[in-house]
Amino acid sequence: MSLLDVSSFAAGQWIAPGAGARNIASAITGEVIAQAGNDTLNVQGMLDYARSVGGPSLRKMTFHDRARMLKALAGHLNQHKQALYDLSFNTGATQSDHMIDIDGGIGTMFVFASKGRREMPDGHVYLDGDVEQLSRNGTFLGQHICTPLQGVAVHINAFNFPVWGMLEKLAPTLLAGVPAIVKPATATCYVTELAVRLMLESGILPDGALQLVSGGLGDMLDQLGMQDVVSFTGSAETALKLRANPVILRNSVRFVAEQDSLNASILGPDAQPGTPEFDLFVKEVSREMTTKAGQKCTAIRRIIAPESQIEAVIAALSERLAKTQIGDPRLEGTRMGALVSNAQKRDVMEKAAIIGQEATRVFGDPERFDVTGADAAKGAFVPPMLYHCEAPDTAERVHDTEAFGPVSTIMGYRDLDHAIALANRGQGSLVASVITHDPAVAREVAIGAGAYHGRLYFNNRDSMKESTGHGSPLPHMVHGGPGRAGGGEEMGGVRGVKHYMQRTAIQGSPDILSAIGEKWVPGGTEIEGPAHPFTRKFGELAVGETLHTAPRTVTLEDIETFAHFTGDTFYAHMDDEAAKRNPFFPGRVAHGYLLLSFAAGMFVQPDEGPVLANTGLDNLRFMKPVAAGDSIKVRLSVKKKTPRNDEYGEVRWHVTLTNQDDEIAAEYELLTMNAY
Structure with a gap:
């Protein structure tokens, strides 16, 4: 295929790659397929365009207007998703992976559109909480309101979900009434660029509502002010560098981070071999190791099981992983494709070697594994690798090293308190799961581990047919986590929209509050x-x-x-x-x-x-x-x-x-x- 030029969209114009452009290789073949980047982008002009053109246009619309806009955008993308599928194979993703990324992103946009119509007013002010009576006779009242920030949202996204990663941030941002500048990871930005082109060509968005940086941001973060927001997904190291920007600190720029996460899954003490819960646990862990070749921020990195069940779990999980066909993601039988790049492959192998200092690899040999329909030496292929840590209490690196690929470590626990302590050793995660049929076990984990995890996912024989899976963030629920996971929150329904709005306390008479909120307050005229x-x-x-x-x-x-x-x-x-x-x-x-x-x-x-x-x-x-x-x-x-x-x-x-x-x-x- 001919080399694809991945452009940026800045101040209403498409800008082709230029000085500083980087080559992008296919995850399947290792061959260069695209180039992206332009060091001469006028980033200040992009910010000005968003603030002076995009922001005012969006703020003139009501929440319902913007919700209808999101629904139309999602519908348009849905009609053209095959083109996104075809392009996304080059990232190493299988058709099943596309369903998570592309269909999942479109579905997220539909959910925010629905919530905007159902849970937000057909107006310009969102009322946050009840009216507070601040006087004896009710002539002086208080109310919290939320109004759109008058700046721009800069979205810095990771390589693993080039569509969902963009849309899960973009939907609440646009619903709030704030324009966005999207910067995808260069390795997969060609898929994001196509999605942005589709949305812009639809004519649904007002001018300035959406811009795209394919390549580096330049000094854009140095130009941000107190009305702007940065939403970042990626490594903790990069997040720290960005968050520490003096301008961001000085201007109190909102910074939402979703970063490294040593997610855990606990096999409940009641889930013995032969129970539906044991089989479910093995299925969930295997799926989370192999979906997107383990390149998910929510993937299971630490497997925590009763000491007496370690051998049974390793045997069952190894048997299931052995059935995973690795190869060209375009082939129908492929169940796990490639990592996104050979650079990512090197990083995964380096991190796996660090984990290997404290754990023994019990499944998956990166030097000997079969690849169907592709050359393993040229593509970014690795097998699922399972490690066993026999001494999780004294180990350190298995609790702080994330190999962002199909790599997980199993460890045993003595009792439930020990399991909770091990899960919390990750110092903050996006999600921890517990497979148990015992409500008392679930309650104990929720109380003991809740403070360390952004989401707790419980599943068993009663809910497994309808559950969405350990690794599936849903637009209705908060996605984020404390500590190592970044301390941020995304999505979560209307909660996510409020990240792009200012909460203001207003005080006054019932008529004043009624006029501002477009909602009659008792005591008003x-x-x-x-x-x-x-x-x-x-x-x-x-x-x-x-x-x-x-x-x-x-x-x-x-x-x-x-x-x-x-x-x-x-x-x-x-x-x-x-x-x-x-x-x-x-x-x-x-x-x-x-x-x-x-x-x-x-x-x-x-x-x-x-x-x-x-x-x-x-x-x-x-x-x-x-x-x-x-x-x-x-x-x-x-x-x-x-x-x-x-x-x-x-x-x-x-x-x-x-x-x-x-x-x-x-x-x-x-x-x-x-x-x-």
Whole structure:
């Protein structure tokens, strides 16, 4: 194939490789297939373009606008993923590996698009937490809000996932309303470049929202300010150098790192040979060793099993690994392809030799193994290598050396406390897994190891058919870890979006908070609508529009009828003496659900109209009992409106029930779907 020029996209222009360009070799053949890099990139111009063009365009859009944009981008990539597959084989990845990287990245973007529509407002301000009452009468309140940073996000990604690694950072960044400059690892940047081209050519993104550096960043990090973010994935050594940049330190630039991780998997003491858990453990470890040729930040590096089961685990795991066909990833039967480059192969072998100082290799000989359809001497192929450490308590390098390939070390534990201690010896990981059917074992590990690991993955016979696997970070859950793993967090749903936003405490009157958050705050101005709110379409309703009902007296007959009709004859409603002995009641009181039913009857408009469905209640509280002879009235206010599609939107109503003395008896939020 002809040499591929991998370009950068800077300030709206594609820039071909130039001075300082580096050659990129195929992982399969070792032959040079591409070149990337240009030392003359105007990095300050790229930053200015992102801040002055991309940022303002994104911030004009609402969260829902940006979520729809993400969905469209994911759909476009999904239509063109075969081209990404075809190119990605050169990285050494198999078709199964493509499913993790390319399909996984697209799926992550779809999830963030969905969460943006479901969990974030159709507005420009994200409300973080509840309103805080800062005064006796509620005229002075507090609220935390999140708004987009007005800088640029610089994403520095690793070589192992050229598509997912980009999209899992890009999705929350764009959803937050922040432009991104993506810098993939040079070894696989040709795959990232194609994905970026596809997104830009779709016409979905506003100008300046996405730029690409294929090659080195130059002095870009020296030009960052307090509104910018750096999100890094790679080695701890590189992360330390970048994090220590004086400009980043001086300007308090946000720095999110996902780096080295000595992940562990614990075989529970109950998981004996012959149990589903034992077989599952062997399957999970084998998969994590061989998927992406072990080039995963979440791969299992340390295998922790009961001392009595070490020989059984080694035998079962060796038998399974022996069935792994290594070779050209384009061949259908290949189960493990090559490492990304021969340089990476040398690094893996050097790290394996260090581990070999404290552990014995019990499977996999890098000098003697079969490769199908390729030349092992030219490509970056290695076999899965399993080491056994007999003295894990005195060993050091097996707990601090990561061979970023198909290399794992098994070690024995005496009891569960010992297993936890060994897992924590890694000084911080992205994930630790426990295969057990005993909930008590899971609880003990969670308490003992939780502080050392970003994610704890438990699996057994009950969940294994639907579980996603030890090594699969999900967009719904936090991806990151303490200590050696970098101390950062990515994804995690809306949590990940907030990394690219500023949390600000606002204080003021209910009207001020209502205006800023576009959500009515109790105590704020109430708007009297021209007609009953249930007769008005979604677009006609105003936030703060309020209906006050006439009062209704609750009788003893009402209480008894409701009790016998529903079967709820709880003593507080039926036995006056028993109710008086209860510290919460003055005597017999009305059922809380009777009050809710009465409230609905008081504010409902029964005719067919724009209210399509009642979809639930949130935050229900019963605050003062209502006895026979008391009266109740209802205030119904439009608290928030959220579009759902072209036909209807969700209306969140604030409902307050008060008694004859204007004391609050109950309060809740009613959700309805209203037609446009």
